[in-house]
Amino acid sequence: MVGDKGSQPGADRRLQDLGIQLPAAPTPFGPYVETVQTGNLLFFSGMLPVVDHKPKYVGRLGRELDVEAGRDAAYTAALGVLAAAKAHLGSIDRVTRVVRLGVFIATSGDFFDHPRVADAASELFRSIFGTEKLPVRVVIGVTSLPLGVPVELEVIFEVA
Helix, strand or coil: CCCCCCCCCCHHHHHHHCCCCCCCCCCCCCCCCCEEEECCEEEECCECCEECCEECCCCCECCCECHHHHHHHHHHHHHHHHHHHHHHHCCHHHEEEEEEEEEEEEECCCCCCHHHHHHHHHHHHHHHHCHHHCCEEEEEEECCCHHHCCEEEEEEEEEC
């Protein structure tokens, strides 16, 4: 498979082996597209934790939501990234590297567990693509995010 070495199973196979079923690829909430590829880089619009085009969570961490809800929101948004990648590429086996992961987290002023929330997205990408393809990461706390969701991901993949 493209991007895999030796007998390592491809990313599509890892999804299957882990019992992860991707949701339908997300659709835009406005006049933009979910993915743009330029050269060998695939850019994603801010990915939100949505299910069936509706927010799975609404609120801020440290106020309406706890760390576990934040982790699930980050995981849900990361599944959206994978679904959008598969829709664009045909197969996530074409991903050669997760280049960048930006995690924006809506929080109350006294919430400080940002890395633990962001880890949920990083852990999913690691389990699918392997440690050698982990990205650089930035985690930022903000006052609010679109639709009132607690997490938004900014992702760039390198693709073959």
